[in-house]
Amino acid sequence: MQKNSLQFMGMLVLLVITTIFNYAFFNTLGITGVTLLNLLVVVVAAYFCDFAIATLTAFLAFLSINYFFTEPRYTFEIAHLQSWVSLICFLIVSVVIATLVKQLQFQTFEAQLASQRAQFARTLAEKIALAADIDALLIETCQLLQSEFHKPFGVVLCNHAMNTETHYRFVKLADVPEPDPRLLKWVWENGKAISPYTEYWAKSAQWLLPFSRTANHEPILIVGDIGNDEPIETFNAIKSCVDQISQAYQRLNSSEKAKHAELIAQEEAIQSALLASISHDMRTPLTSILGAATTLLRTDLDHTQSKYLIALIASQARYLATATENILSLVRIESSAGKQIVMDWQSPEEMIGIALQQFQEQDASLEIEVHIRSPEALIKGNIHLLTQALCNLIDNAKHAHIGTEPIMIDVVKIDHFIHLTIQDRGAGFVELPDLAQIKKFGTTKSRGFGLGLAIVQAIATLHNAQFTIQHREGGGTCATLSFPTQILELPHAG
Structure with missing residues:
Protein backbone atom coordinates (compact mmCIF):
# COMPACT_ATOMS: atom_id res chain seq x y z
CA MET A 1 0.00 0.00 0.00
CA GLN A 2 2.81 2.39 0.89
CA LYS A 3 4.53 1.59 -2.40
CA ASN A 4 1.38 2.46 -4.38
CA SER A 5 1.00 5.72 -2.46
CA LEU A 6 4.56 6.75 -3.26
CA GLN A 7 4.08 5.87 -6.92
CA PHE A 8 0.88 7.89 -7.09
CA MET A 9 2.46 10.92 -5.40
CA GLY A 10 5.41 10.77 -7.79
CA MET A 11 3.20 10.64 -10.88
CA LEU A 12 1.02 13.42 -9.48
CA VAL A 13 4.05 15.67 -8.99
CA LEU A 14 5.29 14.85 -12.51
CA LEU A 15 1.85 15.60 -13.95
CA VAL A 16 1.70 18.94 -12.10
CA ILE A 17 5.14 19.91 -13.40
CA THR A 18 4.15 18.94 -16.94
CA THR A 19 0.91 20.94 -16.66
CA ILE A 20 2.79 24.03 -15.45
CA PHE A 21 5.26 23.68 -18.32
CA ASN A 22 2.43 23.26 -20.85
CA TYR A 23 0.58 26.25 -19.43
CA ALA A 24 3.67 28.44 -19.66
CA PHE A 25 4.42 27.47 -23.26
CA PHE A 26 0.91 26.77 -24.50
CA ASN A 27 1.09 29.37 -27.25
CA THR A 28 4.19 27.64 -28.61
CA LEU A 29 3.21 24.01 -28.06
CA GLY A 30 -0.43 24.20 -28.99
CA ILE A 31 -2.98 21.55 -28.03
CA THR A 32 -1.06 18.88 -29.96
CA GLY A 33 2.18 19.45 -28.03
CA VAL A 34 0.30 19.52 -24.72
CA THR A 35 -1.41 16.21 -25.54
CA LEU A 36 1.86 14.51 -26.51
CA LEU A 37 3.65 15.68 -23.35
CA ASN A 38 0.81 14.35 -21.19
CA LEU A 39 0.92 11.08 -23.15
CA LEU A 40 4.64 10.88 -22.32
CA VAL A 41 3.76 11.21 -18.61
CA VAL A 42 1.35 8.28 -18.99
CA VAL A 43 4.10 6.18 -20.64
CA VAL A 44 6.45 6.96 -17.74
CA ALA A 45 3.73 5.95 -15.27
CA ALA A 46 3.09 2.72 -17.17
CA TYR A 47 6.79 1.83 -17.15
CA PHE A 48 7.60 2.58 -13.53
CA CYS A 49 4.27 2.12 -11.72
CA ASP A 50 1.47 -0.39 -11.41
CA PHE A 51 -1.20 -0.57 -14.08
CA ALA A 52 -3.79 1.02 -11.79
CA ILE A 53 -1.52 4.00 -11.12
CA ALA A 54 -0.83 4.36 -14.85
CA THR A 55 -4.57 4.29 -15.63
CA LEU A 56 -5.29 6.85 -12.91
CA THR A 57 -2.49 9.05 -14.30
CA ALA A 58 -4.06 8.85 -17.76
CA PHE A 59 -7.43 9.93 -16.36
CA LEU A 60 -5.89 12.86 -14.45
CA ALA A 61 -4.02 13.92 -17.61
CA PHE A 62 -7.34 13.75 -19.45
CA LEU A 63 -8.88 16.10 -16.86
CA SER A 64 -5.84 18.41 -16.95
CA ILE A 65 -6.04 18.81 -20.74
CA ASN A 66 -9.78 19.38 -20.55
CA TYR A 67 -9.61 21.98 -17.76
CA PHE A 68 -6.55 24.01 -18.71
CA PHE A 69 -6.24 23.73 -22.48
CA THR A 70 -9.58 22.80 -24.12
CA GLU A 71 -12.10 25.53 -24.99
CA PRO A 72 -13.83 26.80 -22.97
CA ARG A 73 -10.75 26.83 -20.72
CA TYR A 74 -10.84 26.54 -16.92
CA THR A 75 -14.02 24.50 -17.02
CA PHE A 76 -14.80 20.84 -17.57
CA GLU A 77 -17.25 21.70 -20.32
CA ILE A 78 -16.39 20.73 -23.91
CA ALA A 79 -17.73 23.02 -26.59
CA HIS A 80 -16.84 21.17 -29.78
CA LEU A 81 -17.25 17.58 -30.94
CA GLN A 82 -13.69 17.66 -32.23
CA SER A 83 -12.45 18.31 -28.71
CA TRP A 84 -14.52 15.37 -27.41
CA VAL A 85 -13.01 13.07 -30.01
CA SER A 86 -9.47 14.26 -29.26
CA LEU A 87 -9.83 13.82 -25.50
CA ILE A 88 -11.47 10.40 -25.73
CA CYS A 89 -8.82 9.23 -28.20
CA PHE A 90 -6.14 10.49 -25.82
CA LEU A 91 -7.68 8.52 -22.96
CA ILE A 92 -8.01 5.35 -25.06
CA VAL A 93 -4.47 5.62 -26.44
CA SER A 94 -3.13 6.22 -22.92
CA VAL A 95 -4.83 3.10 -21.55
CA VAL A 96 -3.72 1.01 -24.54
CA ILE A 97 -0.12 2.19 -24.21
CA ALA A 98 -0.15 1.45 -20.47
CA THR A 99 -1.49 -2.04 -21.20
CA LEU A 100 1.11 -2.71 -23.90
CA VAL A 101 3.96 -1.45 -21.72
CA LYS A 102 2.85 -3.72 -18.87
CA GLN A 103 2.55 -6.69 -21.22
CA LEU A 104 6.01 -5.98 -22.61
CA GLN A 105 7.42 -5.76 -19.09
CA PHE A 106 5.75 -9.03 -18.13
CA GLN A 107 7.01 -10.82 -21.23
CA THR A 108 10.53 -9.46 -20.67
CA PHE A 109 10.42 -10.62 -17.07
CA GLU A 110 9.16 -14.05 -18.11
CA ALA A 111 11.93 -14.34 -20.71
CA GLN A 112 14.59 -13.36 -18.18
CA LEU A 113 13.11 -15.74 -15.64
CA ALA A 114 13.05 -18.55 -18.19
CA SER A 115 16.68 -17.84 -19.06
CA GLN A 116 17.65 -17.87 -15.38
CA ARG A 117 15.74 -21.10 -14.82
CA ALA A 118 17.42 -22.70 -17.83
CA GLN A 119 20.85 -21.62 -16.57
CA PHE A 120 19.99 -22.88 -13.10
CA ALA A 121 18.78 -26.20 -14.53
CA ARG A 122 22.02 -26.60 -16.51
CA THR A 123 24.14 -25.79 -13.47
CA LEU A 124 22.13 -28.17 -11.29
CA ALA A 125 22.47 -30.94 -13.86
CA GLU A 126 26.24 -30.36 -14.00
CA LYS A 127 26.54 -30.43 -10.20
CA ILE A 128 24.52 -33.64 -10.06
CA ALA A 129 26.50 -35.28 -12.85
CA LEU A 130 29.93 -34.33 -11.44
CA ALA A 131 29.22 -35.12 -7.78
CA ALA A 132 31.72 -37.74 -6.63
CA LYS A 257 27.06 -49.83 -1.59
CA ALA A 258 28.36 -51.71 -4.62
CA LYS A 259 31.92 -50.49 -3.97
CA HIS A 260 31.65 -51.44 -0.31
CA ALA A 261 30.36 -54.90 -1.20
CA GLU A 262 33.15 -55.29 -3.77
CA LEU A 263 35.79 -54.30 -1.21
CA ILE A 264 34.38 -56.77 1.29
CA ALA A 265 34.39 -59.51 -1.34
CA GLN A 266 37.97 -58.67 -2.34
CA GLU A 267 39.11 -58.65 1.27
CA GLU A 268 37.41 -61.98 1.93
CA ALA A 269 39.02 -63.45 -1.18
CA ILE A 270 42.43 -62.12 -0.16
CA GLN A 271 42.03 -63.48 3.36
CA SER A 272 40.94 -66.86 2.04
CA ALA A 273 43.93 -66.99 -0.32
CA LEU A 274 46.24 -65.88 2.49
CA LEU A 275 44.95 -68.55 4.89
CA ALA A 276 45.16 -71.22 2.21
CA SER A 277 48.71 -70.19 1.34
CA ILE A 278 49.79 -70.03 4.98
CA SER A 279 48.27 -73.45 5.61
CA HIS A 280 50.08 -74.93 2.61
CA ASP A 281 53.46 -73.34 3.24
CA MET A 282 53.48 -74.11 6.96
CA ARG A 283 52.33 -77.67 6.42
CA THR A 284 55.35 -78.39 4.20
CA PRO A 285 58.08 -77.57 6.79
CA LEU A 286 56.05 -79.22 9.55
CA THR A 287 55.88 -82.38 7.45
CA SER A 288 59.64 -82.18 6.85
CA ILE A 289 60.33 -81.76 10.58
CA LEU A 290 58.01 -84.62 11.47
CA GLY A 291 59.60 -86.89 8.86
CA ALA A 292 63.15 -86.04 9.93
CA ALA A 293 62.34 -86.51 13.61
CA THR A 294 60.70 -89.86 12.91
CA THR A 295 63.75 -90.97 10.96
CA LEU A 296 66.05 -89.91 13.78
CA LEU A 297 64.23 -92.31 16.07
CA ARG A 298 65.83 -95.12 14.10
CA THR A 299 69.01 -96.45 15.66
CA ASP A 300 70.74 -97.57 12.46
CA LEU A 301 71.65 -94.07 11.22
CA ASP A 302 75.27 -93.08 10.97
CA HIS A 303 76.68 -89.74 12.14
CA THR A 304 76.46 -88.09 8.71
CA GLN A 305 72.80 -89.01 8.24
CA SER A 306 71.87 -87.85 11.72
CA LYS A 307 73.70 -84.56 11.21
CA TYR A 308 71.87 -83.98 7.91
CA LEU A 309 68.46 -84.64 9.50
CA ILE A 310 69.21 -82.39 12.46
CA ALA A 311 70.29 -79.61 10.08
CA LEU A 312 67.06 -80.11 8.12
CA ILE A 313 64.98 -79.84 11.29
CA ALA A 314 66.87 -76.68 12.29
CA SER A 315 66.41 -75.12 8.85
CA GLN A 316 62.69 -75.86 8.72
CA ALA A 317 62.24 -74.67 12.30
CA ARG A 318 63.97 -71.38 11.47
CA TYR A 319 61.68 -70.98 8.49
CA LEU A 320 58.62 -71.60 10.69
CA ALA A 321 59.94 -69.15 13.29
CA THR A 322 60.43 -66.50 10.61
CA ALA A 323 56.98 -67.13 9.16
CA THR A 324 55.35 -66.99 12.59
CA GLU A 325 57.20 -63.77 13.43
CA ASN A 326 56.05 -62.27 10.13
CA ILE A 327 52.43 -63.16 10.88
CA LEU A 328 52.65 -61.66 14.37
CA SER A 329 54.41 -58.56 13.03
CA LEU A 330 51.74 -58.01 10.41
CA VAL A 331 49.03 -58.30 13.07
CA ARG A 332 50.86 -55.85 15.34
CA ILE A 333 51.38 -53.33 12.55
CA GLU A 334 47.76 -53.47 11.39
CA SER A 335 46.50 -53.18 14.99
CA SER A 336 48.71 -50.10 15.53
CA ALA A 337 47.23 -48.27 12.52
CA GLY A 338 46.18 -44.79 13.59
CA LYS A 339 48.36 -44.91 16.73
CA GLN A 340 51.49 -42.86 17.27
CA ILE A 341 54.76 -44.76 16.82
CA VAL A 342 58.17 -43.60 18.04
CA MET A 343 60.01 -41.79 15.23
CA ASP A 344 63.59 -40.55 15.18
CA TRP A 345 66.31 -39.74 12.65
CA GLN A 346 67.90 -42.95 11.37
CA SER A 347 71.02 -43.54 9.30
CA PRO A 348 70.44 -45.92 6.37
CA GLU A 349 74.02 -47.15 6.78
CA GLU A 350 73.33 -48.12 10.40
CA MET A 351 70.07 -49.87 9.47
CA ILE A 352 71.83 -51.88 6.77
CA GLY A 353 74.62 -52.80 9.20
CA ILE A 354 72.12 -54.18 11.74
CA ALA A 355 70.33 -56.20 9.06
CA LEU A 356 73.56 -57.59 7.57
CA GLN A 357 74.78 -58.66 10.99
CA GLN A 358 71.65 -60.76 11.47
CA PHE A 359 72.09 -62.47 8.11
CA GLN A 360 75.82 -63.04 8.57
CA GLU A 361 75.10 -64.85 11.81
CA GLN A 362 72.71 -67.18 9.96
CA ASP A 363 74.67 -67.63 6.74
CA ALA A 364 78.27 -66.46 6.51
CA SER A 365 78.40 -67.34 2.81
CA LEU A 366 75.74 -64.77 1.84
CA GLU A 367 77.32 -62.12 -0.40
CA ILE A 368 75.81 -58.64 -0.24
CA GLU A 369 77.34 -55.53 -1.80
CA VAL A 370 76.33 -52.15 -0.32
CA HIS A 371 76.58 -48.75 -2.06
CA ILE A 372 75.83 -45.68 0.09
CA ARG A 373 75.83 -42.90 -2.50
CA SER A 374 74.22 -40.36 -0.17
CA PRO A 375 75.91 -40.88 3.22
CA GLU A 376 74.46 -37.65 4.60
CA ALA A 377 70.86 -38.80 4.05
CA LEU A 378 68.75 -39.43 7.16
CA ILE A 379 65.34 -41.11 7.38
CA LYS A 380 62.70 -40.10 9.95
CA GLY A 381 61.30 -43.38 11.24
CA ASN A 382 61.22 -46.22 13.74
CA ILE A 383 64.51 -48.12 13.79
CA HIS A 384 62.95 -51.49 14.66
CA LEU A 385 60.28 -51.33 11.94
CA LEU A 386 62.67 -50.04 9.30
CA THR A 387 65.22 -52.76 10.10
CA GLN A 388 62.50 -55.40 9.93
CA ALA A 389 61.38 -54.12 6.51
CA LEU A 390 64.97 -54.20 5.27
CA CYS A 391 65.50 -57.73 6.65
CA ASN A 392 62.36 -58.96 4.90
CA LEU A 393 63.50 -57.53 1.57
CA ILE A 394 66.96 -59.06 1.96
CA ASP A 395 65.41 -62.39 2.93
CA ASN A 396 63.21 -62.36 -0.19
CA ALA A 397 66.24 -61.51 -2.33
CA LYS A 398 68.25 -64.25 -0.64
CA HIS A 399 65.68 -66.96 -1.43
CA ALA A 400 65.21 -65.74 -4.99
CA HIS A 401 68.87 -65.10 -5.78
CA ILE A 402 70.79 -67.43 -8.11
CA GLY A 403 74.30 -67.28 -9.50
CA THR A 404 77.52 -65.88 -8.10
CA GLU A 405 76.74 -62.18 -8.42
CA PRO A 406 76.17 -60.58 -4.98
CA ILE A 407 72.87 -59.06 -3.84
CA MET A 408 73.04 -55.28 -4.30
CA ILE A 409 71.87 -52.72 -1.71
CA ASP A 410 71.88 -49.11 -2.88
CA VAL A 411 71.06 -45.88 -1.00
CA VAL A 412 70.73 -42.62 -2.94
CA LYS A 413 68.94 -39.29 -2.49
CA ILE A 414 67.19 -37.99 -5.60
CA ASP A 415 65.15 -34.79 -5.46
CA HIS A 416 62.93 -35.02 -2.36
CA PHE A 417 63.19 -38.78 -1.77
CA ILE A 418 65.73 -41.16 -0.24
CA HIS A 419 65.65 -44.42 -2.21
CA LEU A 420 66.73 -47.67 -0.53
CA THR A 421 66.95 -50.43 -3.16
CA ILE A 422 67.62 -54.18 -2.90
CA GLN A 423 68.42 -55.98 -6.17
CA ASP A 424 68.79 -59.70 -6.81
CA ARG A 425 69.45 -61.93 -9.82
CA GLY A 426 66.60 -64.35 -9.23
CA ALA A 427 63.88 -65.50 -11.60
CA GLY A 428 61.69 -62.61 -10.40
CA PHE A 429 57.92 -62.39 -10.27
CA VAL A 430 55.79 -64.00 -12.94
CA GLU A 431 53.65 -60.86 -12.71
CA LEU A 432 54.49 -57.76 -10.71
CA PRO A 433 52.25 -57.61 -7.62
CA ASP A 434 49.57 -55.01 -6.94
CA LEU A 435 51.10 -53.24 -3.95
CA ALA A 436 47.81 -51.51 -3.13
CA GLN A 437 46.37 -54.87 -2.09
CA ILE A 438 49.54 -56.77 -1.22
CA LYS A 439 48.70 -59.87 0.80
CA LYS A 440 49.87 -62.87 -1.19
CA PHE A 441 52.27 -63.16 -4.10
CA GLY A 442 53.26 -65.95 -6.40
CA THR A 443 56.90 -66.13 -7.41
CA THR A 444 58.66 -68.69 -9.50
CA LYS A 445 59.97 -70.17 -6.24
CA SER A 446 57.89 -72.86 -4.59
CA ARG A 447 58.31 -71.51 -1.08
CA GLY A 448 57.06 -68.21 0.31
CA PHE A 449 53.61 -66.74 0.82
CA GLY A 450 54.55 -63.07 0.60
CA LEU A 451 53.99 -62.06 4.22
CA GLY A 452 57.40 -60.41 4.22
CA LEU A 453 56.34 -58.09 1.42
CA ALA A 454 53.02 -57.44 3.14
CA ILE A 455 54.93 -56.30 6.22
CA VAL A 456 57.20 -54.10 4.10
CA GLN A 457 54.15 -52.46 2.53
CA ALA A 458 52.57 -51.88 5.96
CA ILE A 459 55.78 -50.37 7.36
CA ALA A 460 56.15 -48.15 4.28
CA THR A 461 52.60 -46.89 4.79
CA LEU A 462 53.32 -46.03 8.44
CA HIS A 463 56.32 -43.95 7.30
CA ASN A 464 54.53 -42.26 4.35
CA ALA A 465 56.98 -44.04 2.07
CA GLN A 466 56.47 -45.63 -1.34
CA PHE A 467 57.19 -49.32 -1.91
CA THR A 468 57.77 -50.37 -5.51
CA ILE A 469 58.82 -53.63 -7.17
CA GLN A 470 60.23 -53.71 -10.69
CA HIS A 471 61.92 -56.16 -13.01
CA ARG A 472 65.69 -55.72 -12.92
CA GLU A 473 67.47 -55.24 -16.21
CA GLY A 474 69.30 -58.45 -17.02
CA GLY A 475 67.01 -60.56 -14.83
CA GLY A 476 65.90 -60.47 -11.24
CA THR A 477 63.92 -58.10 -9.07
CA CYS A 478 64.46 -54.54 -7.88
CA ALA A 479 62.58 -53.67 -4.64
CA THR A 480 62.70 -50.01 -3.58
CA LEU A 481 61.59 -48.10 -0.48
CA SER A 482 61.33 -44.36 -1.20
CA PHE A 483 61.20 -42.16 1.91
CA PRO A 484 60.24 -38.47 1.63
CA THR A 485 62.99 -36.15 2.87
CA GLN A 486 62.19 -34.04 5.91
CA ILE A 487 63.89 -31.05 7.52
CA LEU A 488 66.07 -31.93 10.49
CA GLU A 489 65.22 -29.49 13.29
CA LEU A 490 68.29 -28.86 15.46
CA PRO A 491 67.75 -27.81 19.10
CA HIS A 492 68.34 -24.12 19.79
CA ALA A 493 71.30 -23.18 21.91
CA GLY A 494 70.22 -22.17 25.38
Missing part, protein backbone atom coordinates in the same frame (compact mmCIF):
# COMPACT_ATOMS: atom_id res chain seq x y z
CA ASP A 133 30.14 -38.60 -3.30
CA ILE A 134 26.94 -38.02 -1.36
CA ASP A 135 28.24 -35.26 0.93
CA ALA A 136 29.62 -33.28 -2.02
CA LEU A 137 26.30 -33.70 -3.85
CA LEU A 138 24.24 -32.40 -0.92
CA ILE A 139 26.54 -29.48 -0.07
CA GLU A 140 26.96 -28.24 -3.64
CA THR A 141 23.26 -28.53 -4.50
CA CYS A 142 22.29 -26.73 -1.28
CA GLN A 143 24.68 -23.91 -2.22
CA LEU A 144 23.10 -23.71 -5.66
CA LEU A 145 19.54 -23.73 -4.30
CA GLN A 146 20.45 -21.07 -1.77
CA SER A 147 21.84 -18.75 -4.43
CA GLU A 148 18.83 -19.32 -6.69
CA PHE A 149 15.96 -19.01 -4.21
CA HIS A 150 17.66 -16.73 -1.63
CA LYS A 151 16.70 -18.96 1.28
CA PRO A 152 18.75 -21.06 3.71
CA PHE A 153 18.82 -24.77 2.88
CA GLY A 154 19.89 -27.86 4.77
CA VAL A 155 19.62 -31.64 4.48
CA VAL A 156 18.86 -34.14 7.22
CA LEU A 157 20.37 -37.60 6.76
CA CYS A 158 19.20 -40.53 8.86
CA ASN A 159 22.11 -42.51 10.28
CA HIS A 160 20.07 -45.40 11.61
CA ALA A 161 16.65 -46.03 13.08
CA MET A 162 15.72 -48.08 16.11
CA ASN A 163 12.44 -48.88 17.78
CA THR A 164 12.41 -45.85 20.05
CA GLU A 165 14.86 -43.35 18.58
CA THR A 166 16.09 -42.13 15.22
CA HIS A 167 19.63 -40.77 14.92
CA TYR A 168 20.29 -38.27 12.16
CA ARG A 169 22.88 -35.84 10.82
CA PHE A 170 22.02 -32.25 9.81
CA VAL A 171 24.02 -30.81 6.89
CA LYS A 172 23.48 -27.06 6.50
CA LEU A 173 25.20 -24.05 4.94
CA ALA A 174 23.45 -21.09 6.52
CA ASP A 175 21.60 -20.36 9.73
CA VAL A 176 18.86 -22.94 9.32
CA PRO A 177 17.20 -23.87 12.63
CA GLU A 178 17.31 -27.58 13.32
CA PRO A 179 13.87 -29.03 12.55
CA ASP A 180 11.61 -30.54 15.18
CA PRO A 181 12.45 -34.27 15.51
CA ARG A 182 8.71 -35.01 15.54
CA LEU A 183 8.36 -33.46 12.09
CA LEU A 184 11.30 -35.47 10.78
CA LYS A 185 9.85 -38.66 12.18
CA TRP A 186 6.46 -37.90 10.61
CA VAL A 187 8.01 -37.21 7.18
CA TRP A 188 10.09 -40.40 7.32
CA GLU A 189 7.08 -42.45 8.34
CA ASN A 190 4.73 -41.00 5.71
CA GLY A 191 6.98 -39.91 2.84
CA LYS A 192 5.05 -36.62 2.49
CA ALA A 193 6.28 -33.02 2.37
CA ILE A 194 5.45 -30.44 5.03
CA SER A 195 4.30 -27.05 3.71
CA PRO A 196 1.12 -24.95 3.49
CA TYR A 197 0.47 -26.44 0.04
CA THR A 198 0.36 -30.05 1.26
CA GLU A 199 -2.07 -29.45 4.14
CA TYR A 200 0.31 -31.22 6.52
CA TRP A 201 1.68 -29.16 9.41
CA ALA A 202 0.77 -26.02 7.44
CA LYS A 203 1.87 -23.70 10.28
CA SER A 204 5.46 -24.97 10.22
CA ALA A 205 8.12 -22.28 9.84
CA GLN A 206 10.07 -24.58 7.51
CA TRP A 207 9.42 -26.66 4.45
CA LEU A 208 10.43 -30.31 4.73
CA LEU A 209 10.68 -32.15 1.40
CA PRO A 210 11.64 -35.85 1.48
CA PHE A 211 13.80 -37.43 -1.20
CA SER A 212 11.30 -40.28 -1.48
CA ARG A 213 7.50 -40.38 -1.74
CA THR A 214 7.31 -43.59 0.33
CA ALA A 215 7.94 -44.34 3.99
CA ASN A 216 11.70 -44.74 4.48
CA HIS A 217 14.68 -42.98 6.03
CA GLU A 218 16.12 -41.20 3.00
CA PRO A 219 17.35 -37.57 3.28
CA ILE A 220 14.98 -34.64 3.82
CA LEU A 221 15.59 -31.17 2.35
CA ILE A 222 14.95 -28.35 4.86
CA VAL A 223 14.00 -24.88 3.57
CA GLY A 224 14.09 -22.04 6.08
CA ASP A 225 13.04 -18.38 6.15
CA ILE A 226 9.54 -19.17 4.86
CA GLY A 227 7.11 -16.26 4.66
CA ASN A 228 3.33 -16.34 4.72
CA ASP A 229 3.08 -15.17 1.11
CA GLU A 230 5.48 -17.65 -0.50
CA PRO A 231 4.10 -18.51 -3.97
CA ILE A 232 3.31 -22.10 -4.78
CA GLU A 233 5.54 -21.77 -7.87
CA THR A 234 8.58 -21.51 -5.58
CA PHE A 235 7.52 -24.62 -3.68
CA ASN A 236 6.96 -26.57 -6.90
CA ALA A 237 10.32 -25.45 -8.33
CA ILE A 238 12.18 -26.57 -5.19
CA LYS A 239 10.24 -29.83 -5.15
CA SER A 240 11.27 -30.47 -8.76
CA CYS A 241 14.91 -29.89 -7.80
CA VAL A 242 14.55 -32.33 -4.91
CA ASP A 243 13.35 -35.01 -7.34
CA GLN A 244 16.47 -34.53 -9.49
CA ILE A 245 18.80 -34.51 -6.47
CA SER A 246 17.07 -37.63 -5.16
CA GLN A 247 17.85 -39.54 -8.36
CA ALA A 248 21.53 -38.58 -8.11
CA TYR A 249 21.52 -39.54 -4.42
CA GLN A 250 20.09 -42.96 -5.25
CA ARG A 251 22.75 -43.44 -7.92
CA LEU A 252 25.63 -42.48 -5.63
CA ASN A 253 24.19 -44.48 -2.74
CA SER A 254 23.90 -47.58 -4.91
CA SER A 255 27.42 -47.01 -6.24
CA GLU A 256 28.86 -46.69 -2.72
